Amino acid sequence: MFRKHLLLTALFVLPFAAYAQSSAQATPAAQQPTPAQQRQNQQMEQAALQVAQLVDQDKVGQIWDGASNVTKQIVSRDTFVQGVDTDRKTVGAPQARSLALLTYSQSDGRKLPPGLFANVAFATRFANEKQPVRELISFHLDNDHVWRVTGYSLR
Numbered sequence: 001m002f003r004k005h006l007l008l009t010a011l012f013v014l015p016f017a018a019y020a021q022s023s024a025q026a027t028p029a030a031q032q033p034t035p036a037q038q039r040q041n042q043q044m045e046q047a048a049l050q051v052a053q054l055v056d057q058d059k060v061g062q063i064w065d066g067a068s069n070v071t072k073q074i075v076s077r078d079t080f081v082q083g084v085d086t087d088r089k090t091v092g093a094p095q096a097r098s099l100a101l102l103t104y105s106q107s108d109g110r111k112l113p114p115g116l117f118a119n120v121a122f123a124t125r126f127a128n129e130k131q132p133v134r135e136l137i138s139f140h141l142d143n144d145h146v147w148r149v150t151g152y153s154l155r
Contacts, residue, residue: 051137056094070150094126098123113140115141117140117150136151
């Protein structure tokens with residue numbers, strides 16, 4: 001179930017920035033991101049925000065339509081749409097959303113498909129929840145060097 005939620009996917013295509021491979025390495029807290037890394041991070045945050053807004057607008061099918069093939073091979077459109085819709089109906093309408101975390105990781109293919117992933121987490125306040133919920137949107141850098149959504153989940 002976790003794998004399906006992690007790989008449940010959405011729309012949005014983000015052009016690959018040349019530095020993305022180097023940004024997969026963790027940046028020490030004392031070291032500031034380079035300007036290229038800052039631009040990439042801003043683009044990833046904006047892409048994730050657009051995905052979240054599509055979910056807010058009940059356009060989950062559009063998200064799946066633009067998803068990475070990594071996701072489309074694992075979960076059907078109907079299953080994806082139903083899963084996201086079910087999760088969102090329980091928490092209610094979004095009231096506020098702020099960036100909580102942005103990370104890059106390289107998968108060796110054991111637990112997830114191989115390749116570079118980006119995870120954007122928002123702390124989101126929903127109408128039916130007293131505390132913010134972690135809204136996680138994941139992307140995969142596909143073979144054509146385009147970032148595409150691979151997952152949407154609430155935790």
